[in-house]
Amino acid sequence: MDDAFLMVSKFPIEQILDAIYEAAFDPDRWLVVLRYLTVASESASTGIGILDERQGMGLMDEYNTRQPDEGFWLKSDMERRNFIEYARRHAPLDFTNRESYFPKDYPNLAEINERLRSKNIADQLGATINLPTGQVVSITSERWLRDGVYPDALGARLDMFRPHLARAALLSANMGMQRATGTMAALNALGLPAAMLSLTGKVLETNELMAQTSENVRPVAWGMLRLTQAGADKELQQIIAEMRAGLAPRAKTIPVTSGEDRQLVHVIPISGATRNLFYEARLLLVITKVGAASIVPSREILMRLYQLTEAEVRLARVLAAGQSLQDCALFLGVSYGTARSYLLRIFRKTETNQQSELVAVLKSIAQIGVVPR
Template identity: 35%
Template sequence: MDETLIEKIYEAAFIPERWNDVLQKLADVSGGVSAAVIVYNGLIQPRWRSTPLIDEVLTGYCTSDAWKVSELTPYMLNVPPAAFFYDADYFPGEVLSRDLMRAPLKALGIGNQLGTLMRMPTGENVCITIELSVNSTRPGNQLMDGLAGLRPHLARTGLMAARLGLERAQAAVSVLASMGLPAAVLAQNGRVLAANTLLESANGSVIFTAMGKLALRHRAANMLFQEGLSQAARNTVVRSIPVRSDGGNAPCIVHILPITGAAHDIFDNAATAVVITPVNGANAPDTVMLHGLFDLTPAEARLAQHLVEGRSTGGAADALGVSITTIRSQLSAIFSKTGTKRQSELTSLLSSLGSIKGGEGSKPRSG
């Protein structure tokens, strides 16, 4: 996928008007005719952005009762997708046939859709759709793999979209406060330029160090945090770091996001944003969230689930139907992505984030 698209995705994290550019670019690289992002939050009316072609149809969907009676979103919540999907492969035929959006979209020359749903640790669900021409054929594996690579970036930006309401942020401090989450923006040298009071009174996981910089109290997590800050300041590498419950502090996830492109205008040339999301039992990471937050592949996330449930590597290999060599390779990748070095440390870390629920009904591609 085009690297400039990833940069645009992170611009949209802080300048929500850029979602329109991201969605158009997403449609273009996918051979689609339109795209949309919809943020669901319980029974509250969804928020959305879309390319012009479907804006009127999507506005009608989100401002009427149509979204409440749609069967597609409940199906995605019950059978969480671990990657982008082609609607005809993912949804049962009878569910698609009853979809109220089918007819108005078909009138615009739209046939099938690509899509994904990403659960935010704060409770919202962010849906991305890409609409295909009625004359389009099923996309190939190369495109679907490319979209899978974009999904973790979209998940992190989706978190910001869910909190900022897809409305323009006027200044760094007001942006951070409006998130309702502990957050800060950092200069390229790691110095804190602005932080909200939620970060200053965070649950003990974050500490301010000499020269106005940030660190995590948990040693292993802080090593990964400092490495992530260094990488993000140089390029668009991003990290999501789990911080386990320790000494009375609640578990949380620390996200490091690069501030790119025009977002520098809002954040006065800041290089990085740090956002902390709490984790609780009600919204604990499942295999799908492990995939989205920590960049674990679906196969790695399933292995992590089996290990947390108490299986040995041999038992996990039997349960997953793969060789022990494959398991060891996947485990090595998991260690690297979570900043752990031993299986006991990994299971302790993930267990402290809450119960890991299964989310494999969609049968995502392995890898």
């Protein structure tokens, strides 16, 4: 065991290894891992980034050397593509400081170095892990200018954790894919077409029913999908654009057909997905038919889809069971005026105008019984 490591980190190596493997199953634990690596490498901060040709996602520990919206140190699609190509073919396997990591002719190296210096960052200590999914994992520690460049000994100190970090990253990716596959199968069994989308709107998973649904959804280039109804597609693309801009994904119910066979697309943010960097799913799309179910929607679905309050959820569920507004007020122990006030707020949040229309929508979402976390 490295005595210098123990003196610097104050944590047993076994404790750090436990945290790494816990992070494979609990994305929140990655922040704990990053803090351990920061202390072990005598750094200002440590971050982990997951990159592919279309997007990059990152997470940095609490000792942040930059604002969250600055990402890592890749500022353009071209820089990200250059890094991914280099990482897949030439990047050193071990934790290496910046001077040794990149060749002198690496594209835009001088500009990148100057950008780091402008942030008072003297050096980086990094390693990359290539996942079978095609994504590149970049783990990077950073030092302030006042602390100088990294000595080789600190890279060797982190190398003892590299194989464990690689296994945990692979486990995280596989766990995410298994959850997605299970969700798609469950919704298919319920008769509901469904798809999972990434941060950029790329289709990651679909079930058989969604693949057969050509009247409402059509595939387009780059693995994307569009809704065939122009107005509905505009709303979906707006939600995706907001996500790409860094905003939290919005839940939304979008009508895609009208008349007796009216259908709705429910756009549902995947809870906790922003913490799981190793699987890209950010949105769940589910298509339902209006009024197709006799059961009432769950509290969780109502809250996540429409951000209803507890009082509004209780009223909505009783309405969906077929009760009049007056009977709902008696059942819930509130005045008719209070129930009416709740109903108006529910109209606004669900974008409905009449009680019959609201009940039909509520019955349609009651079919959605499985939502990934």
